[in-house]
Amino acid sequence: MNSDQNTLRPHETKVSFLKMHGLGNDFVIIDSRGREAQITPALAKAIGDRHRGVGFDQLAEIRDSESADIDLDFWNSDGSRAGACGNATRCVGRLLIDETGKDAVTIRTERGVLQAVRAGDEVSVNMGHPILDWAEVPLAQNVDVEHLPLAGDPVAVGMGNPHAVFFVDDITSVDLPVQGKAVEYDPLFPERTNVEFAQVRSRDEIRMRVWERGAGITLACGSGACATLVAASLRGLTDKKARMEVDGGWLTLEWRDDGVWMTGPTSLVFSAEFDASFLEQI
The missing domain is CATH 3.10.310.10 (Diaminopimelate Epimerase; Chain A, domain 1)
Known part of the structure; x- marks a missing residue:
C-alpha cells in the first residue's frame, strides 16, 4: 500500500x-x-x-x-x-x-x-467496549441511556461515535430519510448521532437499517451494528451473539468480555x- x-x-x-x-x-x-x-x-x-x-x-x-x-x-x-x-x-x-x-x-x-x-x-x-455513560456517549443531559426521552424509546450507545438505536416491529414502515435526519440533529446529541432502526427476528438474528451522521443512509455501518447488538442485549431482546442483516448483506456480532467483535466480508x-x-x- x-x-x-x-x-x-x-x-x-x-x-x-x-x-x-x-x-x-x-x-x-x-x-x-x-x-x-x-x-x-x-x-x-x-x-x-x-x-x-x-x-x-x-x-x-x-x-x-x-x-x-x-x-x-x-x-x-x-x-x-x-x-x-x-x-x-x-x-x-x-x-x-x-x-x-x-x-x-x-x-x-x-x-x-x-x-x-x-x-x-x-x-x-x-x-472495543461500548460506552454507556450519558456524558461520554455523549448526551446533552443526564438521562437513562437505555430509555432515552424521545419518541420511539431508543437506546443510546457509544462505539467511538454516538448511536441512537430504535426497535421497531416492522422495519419496512420506517421513513429512514426523515426520521434518521431528525434524530441526528436532535438537541439531546451535542455531537449529532448515528441512528439505527432494528427489527429483532429471533434471539440470534436482527434486521437493521442505518442513517449515519455526516453521510446519510448507508448500506451498512459497522459501529452501528455493534451498537445495535449491545442495545438489543441490554433490552433482553437477543443474546450477546447474533447475525445481523443490513441493507448490504450480513454481519456476525458478538459482545464479549474484551469488547464487541464484528465479522464480515x-x-x-x-x-x-x-x-x-x-x-x-x-
Missing part, C-alpha cells in the same frame, strides 16, 4: 488511492505512511462528492503509528471527522493482513488500539489515481 505516490502534495501529477467496501459501505483509502497526514475537511468533502469526486461513505487515512501497526483516521463525506468506522477498519485490516502475512494486526483509532483478525475469507475486528474494488487538476481545484 505504501508508495511515494500515495501523497496529496499538489506538485505531483497523480495521487494513488484505493476504493473498498464492506457490504456496500464504501470507502476511499489513502496511505499516508512516511509523511504527514494529508486530509483536510475541504479535501475530504471534495473526494466524497459522488458527482464531482469519487464518492464514499467514509474516507480512511492510514498513518504511521508508535503504538500499533498503523494509525487510522476517518472522515465523513460532508468533510466532518468520524471517530469510528467498523467496516473501514475491517477493510484496512484485510489490507494489512495481506501485506504483512500476519493473522492479526493492530490498528489505532480514536477508539484506542483495535485488533483485526483473519477469519477465513472474512475479517473480524474488536471494536471485505471487497477491494479498484485502485486509481487523482489527477493534479482535481487537487488544484480544492
Whole structure:
C-alpha cells in the first residue's frame, strides 16, 4: 500500500488511492505512511462528492503509528471527522493482513488500539467496549441511556461515535430519510448521532437499517451494528451473539468480555489515481 505516490502534495501529477467496501459501505483509502497526514475537511468533502469526486461513505487515512501497526483516521463525506468506522477498519485490516502475512494486526483509532483478525475469507475486528455513560456517549443531559426521552424509546450507545438505536416491529414502515435526519440533529446529541432502526427476528438474528451522521443512509455501518447488538442485549431482546442483516448483506456480532467483535466480508474494488487538476481545484 505504501508508495511515494500515495501523497496529496499538489506538485505531483497523480495521487494513488484505493476504493473498498464492506457490504456496500464504501470507502476511499489513502496511505499516508512516511509523511504527514494529508486530509483536510475541504479535501475530504471534495473526494466524497459522488458527482464531482469519487464518492464514499467514509474516507480512511492510514498513518504511521508508535503504538500499533498503523494509525487510522476517518472522515465523513460532508468533510466532518468520524471517530469510528467498523467496516473501514475491517477493510484496512484485510489490507494489512495481506501485506504483512500476519493473522492479526493492530490498528489505532480514536477508539484506542483495535485488533483485526483473519477469519477465513472474512475479517473480524474488536471494536472495543461500548460506552454507556450519558456524558461520554455523549448526551446533552443526564438521562437513562437505555430509555432515552424521545419518541420511539431508543437506546443510546457509544462505539467511538454516538448511536441512537430504535426497535421497531416492522422495519419496512420506517421513513429512514426523515426520521434518521431528525434524530441526528436532535438537541439531546451535542455531537449529532448515528441512528439505527432494528427489527429483532429471533434471539440470534436482527434486521437493521442505518442513517449515519455526516453521510446519510448507508448500506451498512459497522459501529452501528455493534451498537445495535449491545442495545438489543441490554433490552433482553437477543443474546450477546447474533447475525445481523443490513441493507448490504450480513454481519456476525458478538459482545464479549474484551469488547464487541464484528465479522464480515471485505471487497477491494479498484485502485486509481487523482489527477493534479482535481487537487488544484480544492
